[in-house]
Amino acid sequence: MRVVWSLLLVGVLALIAFFGAQAGGQALFGIVLPYLAMAVFLVGVAARVVGWARSTVPFRIPTTCGQERSLPWIKPASLDNPSTGLGAAARVLLEVFTFRSLFRNNRSELREGGRFTFSADKWLWAAALAFHYSFLVVFLRHYRFFAEPVPAVVAWIQGLDGFFQVGLPVVYVSDIVLVAALGYLLWRRLADARLRYISLHADYFPLALILGVALSGVLLRYFSKADIVAVKELAIGLVSFHPAVPKGIDPLVFVHIFLVSVLLTYFPFSKLVHMAGVFLSPTRNLANDNRMHRHVNPWNPPIVGHTYAEWEQEFHDKLVASGIPLDKE
Amino acid sequence: MRDRAWIFIGLAAFLALALAPVWQSALHGAARKPEPKIVTKAKQCVEPTAEMRRNHMELLNAWRDTVVRRGQRTYLAADGKTVTMSLSGTCMSCHPNKKEFCDACHNYLAVSPYCWECHIEPKEKS
């Protein structure tokens, strides 16, 4: 039932913005809340990253999926088990761009007749990749609302995204992929009893919220068309710090913007900060060179050594008195 | 420790990038909003202006489909007028100033309709 609450919550938020904007809350939903949300987002993410940067990393975690560098005739897995900083950087980038750790996702099942099976399960990886890349494309395309002149790259992305030239306004492939991937990711959590059991509000709410943002956007573009010239005026006003709400903005636009504001505000406090966190995952970004360099634990107290020579010096007279042979001499 | 510098460089890069539109508007000054110029003597568009402003592409799409798929060329507007469904022939006869009218809005939002690959653009002095 947790999923129902999350979906309901997003629905209520959408209704609040829809009616709130019509009841004169345009400046609130169009100016005040977006500014606040952006501030919370930037400060919040920065605070999380600074917090991670300040925590000590005591030891390189050698959780790896490949052969460590050892003897010259044993071939090391230089990406899965890098021994250099460069290799570790490549491992982080591969993780960021291709989600290799999700690619290793397995599924264990109890089949008929008590047979227990393990199998690869690539659906999570495929859907996650589809979701993140389509989100990125949609996000980059939105830059056209915030910049004048619009950079040429954004126009190229739009051209590629609308390659099939279906309908007017041209249907973007990324919109279909985004909604389909989100739908699958939500369904995935519901379809499997075990996954459902471990899924929390913190898992459903982000999915429901992003689905709400995407669906309100799709509505705006293809169905209940908004005057997007006016939307751009609003957006430009925000980024040039001369905010003003122009006339003729549909309530649905405020729903879209409000849901985005909620997403931004929620971001630093939720699992969504993995956007910054991936770069700092210790199992990905530390080279496995434990056997090549001495890593001294930074919080160890300084070790006060006491060598044999010093010990002998200390007890010199006693040793001599009891006739024990000394190293010195 | 040693890596902290890298983390802060990354964070600074992220913050700078996240505020990209702010830098761009600071560099380029406040954007002008488009003012599509009407040159025709007609008082009214095919449909009410507010409707055209949002939905002209859907109207064009409907026109295209009706002409190409069903062979009908006459459009009955909401106010009872009839017009010939034609992009170059109808729209552009009242809006022959494509650069100052259609493109004024389209450039503002980086929309580039591919229609003119086939349909004839009105001749204009650039």
Ligand code: HEM
């Ligand atoms: C995380 C942020 C956002 C996401 C995921 C998102 C998602 C979407 C999607 C999927 C669409 C459908 C059409 C398309 O892909 O272009 C859309 C359209 C739209 N979005 Fe967003 N959006 C976001 C932020 C914003 C913001 C901050 C604004 C405020 C300016 C905005 C304004 C619009 C408008 C006006 C449309 C209609 C576009 C059109 O008619 O072509 N969006 N959005």
